[in-house]
Amino acid sequence: MTTRSALTARYGVALSLLVCALLLHYGLSTQRIAEVSDDGRLINLSGIQRMLSQRTALLSLELDSTTDPATLASRRRALERTLDRFETIRAELSNGWRDRAANGELPYAAYLAPGGIDEQVSDYIALGERLLEHHRSDAPSPGNADASLHPLLAQANGALPDRLDAVVTAYQREFEAKVAHAARLELLLLVLGLMLIGLVGLLIFRPMASTIVSSVESLERANAELRAFGFRIAHDLRSPVCSSLGLIEIARESLRSGDVEDAMEVVDMIGTAMTRLDDLIDELLALERTRRSDEVPETVELPTLVDKVIESIAFVPRFERVAIRTTVELDSPAYVRPVLLRQALRSLLSNAIKYADFNKRVPLVEIAAEHDDHGHLRIAVSDNGLGIPEPARGELFGTFKRFHPGISTGSGMGLYLVDCSARKMGGTIAYEPLPDGSRFILTLPKTPDPTPWTLSPSY
Amino acid sequence: MDALTKLLIVEDSEADQFIAVRRVRRLYPDAEILLAADGQEAIEILGTCRRLPDLILLDINMPRMDGHEFLEHYYRNTSREIPVVLMLTSSDQSEDRDKAARFDCVRKYIVKPIDEKDLRGLPIAV
Numbered sequence: 215m216t217t218r219s220a221l222t223a224r225y226g227v228a229l230s231l232l233v234c235a236l237l238l239h240y241g242l243s244t245q246r247i248a249e250v251s252d253d254g255r256l257i258n259l260s261g262i263q264r265m266l267s268q269r270t271a272l273l274s275l276e277l278d279s280t281t282d283p284a285t286l287a288s289r290r291r292a293l294e295r296t297l298d299r300f301e302t303i304r305a306e307l308s309n310g311w312r313d314r315a316a317n318g319e320l321p322y323a324a325y326l327a328p329g330g331i332d333e334q335v336s337d338y339i340a341l342g343e344r345l346l347e348h349h350r351s352d353a354p355s356p357g358n359a360d361a362s363l364h365p366l367l368a369q370a371n372g373a374l375p376d377r378l379d380a381v382v383t384a385y386q387r388e389f390e391a392k393v394a395h396a397a398r399l400e401l402l403l404l405v406l407g408l409m410l411i412g413l414v415g416l417l418i419f420r421p422m423a424s425t426i427v428s429s430v431e432s433l434e435r436a437n438a439e440l441r442a443f444g445f446r447i448a449h450d451l452r453s454p455v456c457s458s459l460g461l462i463e464i465a466r467e468s469l470r471s472g473d474v475e476d477a478m479e480v481v482d483m484i485g486t487a488m489t490r491l492d493d494l495i496d497e498l499l500a501l502e503r504t505r506r507s508d509e510v511p512e513t514v515e516l517p518t519l520v521d522k523v524i525e526s527i528a529f530v531p532r533f534e535r536v537a538i539r540t541t542v543e544l545d546s547p548a549y550v551r552p553v554l555l556r557q558a559l560r561s562l563l564s565n566a567i568k569y570a571d572f573n574k575r576v577p578l579v580e581i582a583a584e585h586d587d588h589g590h591l592r593i594a595v596s597d598n599g600l601g602i603p604e605p606a607r608g609e610l611f612g613t614f615k616r617f618h619p620g621i622s623t624g625s626g627m628g629l630y631l632v633d634c635s636a637r638k639m640g641g642t643i644a645y646e647p648l649p650d651g652s653r654f655i656l657t658l659p660k661t662p663d664p665t666p667w668t669l670s671p672s673y
Numbered sequence: 674m675d676a677l678t679k680l681l682i683v684e685d686s687e688a689d690q691f692i693a694v695r696r697v698r699r700l701y702p703d704a705e706i707l708l709a710a711d712g713q714e715a716i717e718i719l720g721t722c723r724r725l726p727d728l729i730l731l732d733i734n735m736p737r738m739d740g741h742e743f744l745e746h747y748y749r750n751t752s753r754e755i756p757v758v759l760m761l762t763s764s765d766q767s768e769d770r771d772k773a774a775r776f777d778c779v780r781k782y783i784v785k786p787i788d789e790k791d792l793r794g795l796p797i798a799v
Contacts, residue, residue: 448764449763452763453734454688456786457692458688460688460785463786480691483691487688
């Protein structure tokens with residue numbers, strides 16, 4: 215569940231970052247497109263303005279040199295339209311310059327200054343208007359030009375085209391500079407985008423992949439363990455059955471030959487094998503109960519609980535030959551999961567009896583419970599028994615571990631079960647070798663989590 | 674068959690030890706039978722034998738040192754000739770068979786309970 219929410223969060227962050235990057239890129243691109251289209255319009259307008267200045271000069275000359283009334287009328291209308299358009303474009307460009315000049319952009323302020331291009335174009339249009347006015351009469355004589363024609367032509371042949379060219383060129387330069395800037399910005403965004411993808415890959419997708427890989431690996435491991443466990447269980451269940459089949463055959467032979475005493479001895483052995491089978495099945499059921507346990511903690515009288523556990527193991531062979539002492543010194547009542555605790559203590563105590571050293575004068579088992587400095591409940595089961603051989607101590611709490619050949623025919627599941635119960639209770643089990651025996655220490659939290667424990671992956 | 678005069682049974686289960694001894698006794702009443710509860714004990718016994726047994730009946734699943742570990746250990750550490758070994762198991766698993774097959778002294782693989790016919794006509798010389 216945690217893995218899943220962590221993965222979802224990472225995935226969400228990665229996607230959000232990529233979406234943000236795309237939105238940022240879209241915003242900047244849209245802005246640039248708007249700027250470029252405005253620049254394009256201005257370049258176009260300034261070009262048209264230049265063309266109109268020449269057209270005005272040409273029409274003025276034609277107007278002045280014709281006498282044909284029809285031609286005169288057509289040239290007059292053409293000049294009128296040209297001047298109207300000229301003025302419209304001038305006004306529009308002049309507005310644009312005003313805005314840019316207000317932003318302090320050069321050379322637009324100079325265009326609007328006295329003697330600047332704006333003033334010159336206005337004068338030029340005014341000269342054209344005057345010429346047009348002069349030719350309103352239907353039949354002016356050719357060559358009788360208005361005084362406005364010469365200054366108009368002088369301007370058209372003089373500095374005006376160059377200055378209008380300069381406007382077009384200025385716009386063109388500005389446009390090119392903006393395109394170059396846009397290209398640089400695009401490159402920068404590309405680099406940033408690639409870095410972002412790299413970071414997302416490194417900080418988000420790589421950990422995600424490794425989480426997934428390790429989850430799959432731990433599942434595969436758990437699966438392999440489970441299969442090995444299954445094989446082993448099948449083997450261990452079959453083992454006493456095989457022994458019994460062999461023994462039954464021998465008992466039959468003994469009975470056939472009339473040796474009832476021998477047959478009885480063999481039947482006893484069948485009984486032992488069946489008890490072993492029964493114990494193993496019991497432990498498997500206990501393990502399953504522990505795994506499924508949804509027991510909640512409750513306050514218990516620990517001495518009573520311990521006494522009940524001792525009673526429940528009285529059937530263990532040679533129980534009566536072992537002295538059991540109990541010391542419970544608790545400063546407050548114990549708050550535990552009683553079924554799981556009883557199960558763990560039963561396994562520890564029955565082990566202590568099974569592996570007691572009967573060569574000792576008094577084979578002894580001690581159960582001591584106390585609250586440690588951190589308030590944890592600490593239950594120690596100590597004995598003066600056979601102990602655990604040094605090399606086996608590392609794998610003490612694994613499955614199917616038996617360390618005393620020929621002493622007892624346990625299933626090898628007991629300590630594994632104790633470990634499972636301890637973990638299920640939120641605690642730990644530890645082994646401490648004694649100079650003359652063993653000590654198992656069960657440590658449980660002071661206030662166990664009241665909600666039932668769920669299966670953890672390692673369990 | 675007469676050549677089987679001494680054998681070692683390595684078996685942790687008391688019942689299976691009992692069955693094996695009975696079966697061997699029936700076929701070879703005069704053979705000397707040594708008993709070990711696991712691989713480690715078997716090694717100790719073999720170490721003190723002046724004459725090695727003709728045959729070892731070896732269980733696979735045992736505490737402390739199992740059948741496979743015993744074979745590995747014995748192969749690696751002894752300079753003496755190795756007796757014929759019959760492996761005993763209560764569940765026939767190919768993994769166990771493959772492991773055992775690596776040792777040429779292992780001549781047979783017996784699924785328990787052991788029967789007299791498993792012990793007849795044994796090749797007892799390596």
